[in-house]
Amino acid sequence: MKETGHVPVLYRETLTALELEPGNIIIDGTLGGGGHARGILEAVSPNGRLIGIDRDAAAIERCRERLDRYRGMLTLVHDDFKNVRKILDSLAVQEIDGAVLDLGVSSFQLDEGERGFSYQADAPLDMRMDRTNEFCACDVVNGYSEDELHRVIKEYGEERWAARIAKFITEERKKKKIETTGELTEIIKQAIPAAARRDGPHPAKRTFQAVRIEVNGELTGLREALEDYVSVLRSGGRFAVITFHSLEDRIVKQTFRKLFEPCECPKDFPVCVCGKVSQIKIITKKPIQPGQEELGKNPRARSAKLRVVEKR
Ligand SMILES: C[S@@+](CC[C@H](N)C(=O)[O-])C[C@H]1O[C@@H](n2cnc3c(N)ncnc32)[C@H](O)[C@@H]1O
Ligand SMILES: [Zn+2]
Structure with a gap:
């Protein structure tokens, strides 16, 4: 990065x-x-x-x-x-x-859209720095309980809307497994109230950082x-x-x-x-x-x- x-x-x-x-x-x-x-x-x-x-x-x-x-x-x-x-x-x-x-992360990792580090490219939820590991972003997003997601997003993303994002993720994945960065970004946007999304960095930035830190045990x-x-x-x-x-x-x-x-x-x-x-x-x-x-x-x-x- x-x-x-x-x-x-x-x-x-x-x-x-x-x-x-x-x-x-x-x-x-x-x-x-x-x-x-x-x-x-x-x-x-x-x-x-x-x-x-x-x-x-x-x-x-x-x-x-x-x-x-x-x-x-x-x-x-x-x-x-x-x-x-x-x-x-x-x-x-x-x-x-x-x-x-x-x-x-390096700019190479971010710029290689298919690795799933960036909310700016639609790709499978991966985010592994070491692709010989099995554990990836998909496992965090689909496998963690609402409480665990809340903790990760709050602690590693310092995201004030962590509770709502965790709730929205767990609701969405009941309907269908969350598979791509694009799907996750959409869910985050829905979870953060429009007024709070107006200024500042991209709404998905903090959550993506959090999931990445968790996936890679940074x-x-x-x-x-x-x-x-x-x-x-x-x-x-x-x-x-x-x-x-x-x-x-x-x-x-x-x-x-x-x-x-x-x-x-x-x-x-x-x-x-x-x-x-x-x-x-x-x-x-x-x-x-x-x-x-x-x-x-x-x-x-x-x-x-x-x-x-x-x-x-
Ligand atoms: C910010 S980039 C480094 C850029 C580098 N200094 C340069 O000049 O090109 C970080 C790199 O560290 C690697 N990395 C991050 N955590 C690591 C870890 N725990 N062990 C080994 N490599 C790691 C990432 O895969 C990435 O390639
Ligand atoms: Zn002493």
Whole structure:
């Protein structure tokens, strides 16, 4: 979602923040179109290495072609970036010099209408980033109870009409299984009162985001994964994370704060006795956001936020 016309979001900012040097070993956990990856490969050339991960096999294949000239420096891994420890073990890599995660969906995924990520194209309800998984949007929309749908749409979509949307979905599917993004979009439109639909983003935006997050388990285990990335960084190594919505950004911000100030002693203790020591320095006190120039070229970047930390 955060790159259009294959211009990666916050590209310069991310590359600068990583403080790359030739010879570095870097992980890009969200390869997507390989935009950030290409910049990283250039910067760590000629003897560095990029371990590029994506759970979407199409992204891996695209990068295999696009980044062919860096073949000798690039290791492509079709997996969930959350498995970073297992992945590094299997490659016999103990420590890395830096890592980047650019969370969410890619513009390729959105633009490939038939994958069902977009309410702008009519397609089967799919939304799987990893098409080797079986669980898809159709299972959420047709299989979850009204309560479960309510929770997902409210929590992951931050949608104030979640209860009505969940009710309308469960009513509609009694008549007929809901099979396409077009059908779901129509139901959402009926559920949200016309007055509330008049301004703001597309009425289906929040619900689609919610279902997508649920299908792909995007927030599940994210905190632990961020901790794992910090744990495999060498001292002085940088970790950059780009988020696209407030739920993700909150998790990133809180996890980094905890790694920075891990002490769990009661506030009135004169000295720390828990012994937990700070693991990182926070490089971005406030998240970096796209400037006017980037927003002019790429409106999709609007809600992107970059947070960077350094391992102590
Ligand atoms: C926003 S795009 C990345 C764009 C990329 N930075 C670029 O410059 O082209 C996010 C990518 O991360 C992948 N992705 C999302 N969550 C993932 C996960 N848990 N494990 C592996 N890949 C994931 C998606 O399949 C998608 O291709
Ligand atoms: Zn303490």
